[in-house]
Amino acid sequence: MKNYTLLCFIILNVFYGFCQESKLNLADKKYDSYAYVDAIKTYERIAQKGYKSEDLYKKLGNSYYFNSDFENSAKWYSELFALNPSPEAEYYYRYAQSLKSTGQWDKADVILNQFNTKYKNDTRARLYKENADYLDRIKANSGRYKIEDAGINSKYSDYGSIIHDNKIYFASARDTGNFSKRKHKWTGEYYTNIYDADIDTLIGEISRVNKIRSEINKRFHESSPVFTNDGNTVYFTRNNFLNGKKGKDANKNTLVKIYKASLENGKWTNIKALPFTSDNYSTGHPALSPDEKILYFASDMPGTIGQSDIYKVSINTDGSFGNPQNLGKEINTEGKETFPYVTSENEIYFASDGHPGLGGLDVFVGQIEADGSISSIENLGGDINSPKDDFAYIIDPVSRKGYFSSNKDGGLGSDDIYQFLETKRLKCMQELSGVITDASTGAILPGTKVTLYDDMQKTKNSGIADSAGRYNFDVECGKNYNIRAEKPDYATKEVNVTIGKTTGKTDLTIPLEKSVCKVMIGDDLGKCFNIKMIYFDLDKSDITTAAALDLEKILDVLNQHPNMKLDIRSHTDSRASHQYNQALSDRRAKSTIEWLIKNGAAKNRLSGKGYGETELVNNCSDNVECSETEHQMNRRSEFIITGL
The missing domain is CATH 3.30.1330.60 (OmpA-like domain)
Incomplete structure (x- = not known):
């Protein structure tokens, strides 16, 4: 992938109380008077007097754990383990999580080792000990695509496609001009420009390729365009060149930047480098979140973990930008992470040579959590990925059709664009649902807050039980989850559930006990x-x-x-x-x-x-x-x- 390498890595490696006491109704008879008793506060006052009880410590530990006060939950779980070194499995896990959250990693490892020894069949314990062979995972993720040539490739490098307004846009080293054809001396290929072609949505064919005639394409490399939904703004990657001048770093090298252009009267104009770019590091391969409030990109700016990381930056309502944020070690490695793409399903696709793969750059997918962190990273398998470089993956989450780029063997040029149909989802999904009830009476409890956590206690989703007391979440097959139910006057309850390994439904009714006695x-x-x-x-x-x-x-x-x-x-x-x-x-x-x-x-x-x-x-x-x-x-x- 010569020109991809040239663009992305020119002289560098780039591109990522409960109830307060109720007032008595003076009109009621004294037999109808009520008192509210805060059981948890009573337990704590008793414990502080020196009384010891396994049940007491469990309830105190849980009360703080469910409120994310991990310092106090660790305190009371520690008392529990001192009194009973072998409680139920759930308390090993909660104690270890509390210790991790307070920075006590060595002690947490001790508890997790005990957890694994005592409860070998617990999914979380097995995951702690086992490291699945990544080649087996890649094999399991394979066989899910129908792939063919996109029909727009040349004998030169073609890569980095995006779909907008029934057109496919991509970078190509072909040069359709008649004069001043400029080749790069390293590769013998022309500099890349941005091209487009119409897509016939009825028959799925692509028309003749056209070079974009605008100020976007200049003397050096351009690639990776992404458009706003209204089509009036485009972000793209270009060598550091604007208004006839090349920007250079301290070593006299011309790196790459993300530029922005506006469509006015049918022409792209007002081209500017984004404010967080620099002559001294590279930024490239922009990708917009579906709501267009976040721009994802790749860079080797200061603070980068590896050779290039994936970052995000907020786009403010006035068009200004926030401060770039590194997406962190969940996704970025000491290697290269680049070509991000985000879907409406909060999935982020990206290319990496740092995560376990088949060689070169492989395409991976991760889940963007509610707090912005990345989880559940998976290699897309051996259909998309190869021992060569595979990158620039995009997909329509509805039709499951898309494109990716690769310099795998059998192509027309050094890099080629392939189209695909995903015939089987990578994730096996189930519906997890149930009813929240009163443990004593069996009455349904509408309005209960229900939160879904993964097995590392990260929030996956949350909601409110409907008028029938029912909740439901989409969950992944074979995964371990915790469901937490919270309602005033009831003790918060957390239940662990392991989802089956095939598509279907899992029913989990959660009975809650009163915590405030009336x-x-x-x-x-x-x-x-x-x-x-x-x-x-x-x-x-x-x-x-x-x-x-x-x-x-x-x-x-x-x-x-x-x-x-x-x-x-x-x-x-x-x-x-x-x-x-x-x-x-x-x-x-x-x-x-x-x-x-x-x-x-x-x-x-x-x-x-x-x-x-x-x-x-x-x-x-x-x-x-x-x-x-x-x-x-x-x-x-x-x-x-x-x-x-």
Whole structure:
């Protein structure tokens, strides 16, 4: 690809609270009064007192993790691992992600290695350890195109096509002029100019090629035009030459710049180099985002990672430009990245010799994320790519037709343009959908915020559940995702899902649990914290460490709601004598009250007694055979609200 090399690399390598407390309705009866209990804040205050609980640390870690406060999530997950070195798989992953986000890479690697050892079948663990052979990936991505000569090639270099207004524009080293045919001494070919040809959309054929007769084509190289949708502006690459003068760098070399021209009265005029270009580095191969608010290009400007990187720059409403931004190491390597092209599907196609390929420049595609970063980079496979240079790929995302350039064997000239039809998408896609429900009642929860994350916790998409509580996302087959559901008064929940490897649908219903308890007189406060039983040692009434943890929750709520009053009720099953059960339950109720008073609760706010086996919740009375689970239902502690 002689002239491509000449243009792009002349003497250089170029071109990239929850609820606040509700006000009471004074017109309501006192039995209709409510109190709002912030469970997470209660957990944190208890933890700060020194109480330790696996469930406590999980909930605290999750509450910060879901809010991207990774420093605090790492803190509480660290406490979790200190208490239980082998929690569920999800906590290994969340802890490692939190550590990475706070710069603790070595510690994160330790956790990920443990993750892989313990959960070998987890997709994320396998991806951490395995590096798939890139040749196998390229082979898997092949066989998806029908390719043929574009019908516009010459024996010289032809490359870098773009479609606009039913015309194909491209650079060519052919020279159709009659006089002053200027050849470059390195290649023996003419300097490249921009040409066009009409495309017959009905039969797909291209008419005779024409050289553009305008001020765009001058004495040296021009290539890579891109037009705005209205056709009134064109950006293109040219050697540093304007108004009859060559610009040179400190070494007297003429590099390349991106120029802009305006269409006025049918003629291209007002040609200017873009303001971020320079005599001292190269910029070229412009590409517009579909909304025309961003210009992508290749450059070796200061800050470039490799020989040439892909950059982007914002185009302001007044026509001015922002500051160029390097797209980063996700896409740019120490090699060459060049010829960007962006589609309406937020895909960026580009050529690179730094990513694993078949040789020379290969064409790759990546996904542009919501934050502008690039992910999911894939080699397009062995149909497009070859051991030679393959580049300047463009595609219509609807028809899946397009063009690319290559100097692969079998062409007419040093570089040729090929047209193609993509017969099979590179990405296998599925629809991930489901309904958000209340975990207790099964009621649908419209208006829930639902966010889709990849397995590296990068946001992929987000939305709001519709009136039927339903959400849906387009996802890639075989990938691992996290779905996070958030709704006021409910605990945020994140669910991991692995998508199947074939096209189809994946259904994932997400039930949410209440995080803010709405309680009224007569309710059991213990249900807010899933306290079914204040546990005592066998046949004793001393408060154990586990019981103290649960009572701290009750005490914290009493402190937050000074008008709340409780009746503490202790119940047993029927498997001892009635007299014994009555006495034991009464001692336990009194011990519970004494502990609360000793730790700060006012005596006049508490009452209680033991009920023994007198209020069974099922039929498990004396001489009735019941399972242990059924007996357990009768062994319970209640904290009944008697005043607010």
